[in-house]
Amino acid sequence: MxxxxxxxxxxxxxxxxxxxxxxxxxxxxxxxxxxxxxxxxxxxxxxxxxxxxxxxxxxxxxxxxxxxxxxxxxxxSRARSMLADLRALADEVEAYRDGSAGHVMVGTLISASTWLLPQALQLLKQRAPGVLVSLRVGQMDQLFPAVAVGELDMVVGRVPDDWRWRDEAPQLEVEVLYGEELCVVAGAHHPLHDHGPVSLADLHGYPWVLPTRDSLLRRTADRLFADAGLDAPANMIESLSVLTNVSLMQDQRTVGLLPLETARQLAGNGILRPFDLGTTLQFGDIGCFYSASREPGPAARLFLDCLRLASQEHASPETI
Structure with missing residues (x-):
């Protein structure tokens, strides 16, 4: 029975x-x-x-x-979905009581973790200091299933060109927040910085640090080289660690790729400097993915509002 x-x-x-x-x-x-x-x-x-x-x-x-x-x-798998609903219930009850508590589980990629998320988190803490935010950094192949079953409330990062073809796509919605550009960068004293505009061909022979092959940023990098009629650099290290990549570039020879906002922060600190390629490199849209069937709790809705506000304050392109 x-x-x-x-x-x-x-x-x-x-x-x-x-x-x-x-x-x-x-x-x-x-x-x-x-x-x-x-x-x-x-x-x-x-x-x-x-x-x-x-x-x-x-x-x-x-x-x-x-x-x-x-x-x-x-x-x-079913248990995690139920536990996510239970967590949302606890958040809603707590928010109903005092309007300023809850727990938000956020997945993120490198493209959003160095600028957008810190800005949004600061806005959230100004409005609701009692909200706890837990961040999980990973790749979309790991994060999409987690948000689909409720382990994560949302995923913030670059919107993959092929995301609608993924198995989890029917269970997800995406809100585009802003378009991101890309920079080719190196240590602030790299010998080619003072040579005016350079090309990828000029930089091709230097050591490179690029994202791993399973990342969205690596696919963008491979496309940039292909469009320039170049193979991937022969002298290359693969890494998703921003701290490791920045350290490698301090040899004043290694070259890498970073989203524009990340490059701006590091250039402002005198750590890195972008190359003038004479053209704008497009990285893609930065967006927020969330469940299409599960209503976000009050804390998650508040954080989404903070993401929108931080995106609206996104600075217009400027010299870095």
Whole structure:
């Protein structure tokens, strides 16, 4: 007989789902217990209770830790969606009570994390200091599924040209915030900075640091070289770490790519300097993705308003 919603609600408890979710995030019963401030036997007991209810194993133990069985993946996927709704409920109740609390989970890419998000966060904290914002930096292949199932409230970053072809696209909406340009940069004392306009061909023989092949910025970089009739540089390091990239460029030879606003910040500090290529390089639209079916909570709506306001204050192009 198919179990009724009432019978499932009586036997399954939210705290059991929280434990299962944390075990899979941690990859270890012990680490999950530490995060949840429980003992390992207590975590093991809760997992066994869930497996007993579902009548099959949910976890498998291997050399690299604990992972989900096929049934476990199904259960935790639904559980994460329910937990997201529960978090939204808690936020809405708290916001109803005092209008200034809640928790926002935001995914981001490099293109938004160095300028737009700090601006929006400052605006949010001025309006609602009690709102907690948790940021997760990653690639769209990781972030899109997370926002689709409710692990994240939104994802802020460059809008991929092909995003509507992705599996999660029907579950997502996007709001374009502004268009971003791109800069080719190097240390402030690179020998070609004082030679007037330069071309990619002039810079091609220098060492380069470029994003990894799975990133949107790398696809843009590859297209720039192809349009200039060039192969990718032979002397290259792949890195998504802004701090690492900036450090590499301090040798005054290594060249890299950065979104315009990121380059402006670093140029203002005298760390880097963009090259004059005699033309504007387009990076693409920066936007905010959120669930098409799940209404954002009050804290998430407030943060989205702050993102819009920060985007409106986006400075017009200027010399950097």
């Amino acid at each position: 198919k179990p009724s919603v009432m019978s499932v609600a009586r036997k399954l408890k939210f705290h059991q789902l929280v434990v299962l979710d944390q075990v899979l995030r941690s990859g270890s019963l012990l680490r999950a217990a530490q995060v949840l401030n429980l003992t390992q036997p207590a975590v093991t007991k809760i997992v066994h209770e869930l497996e007993s209810y579902f009548g099959a194993p949910l976890l498998v133990r291997g050399n690299r830790g604990v992972s989900a069985t096929e049934l476990g993946e199904l259960v935790v």
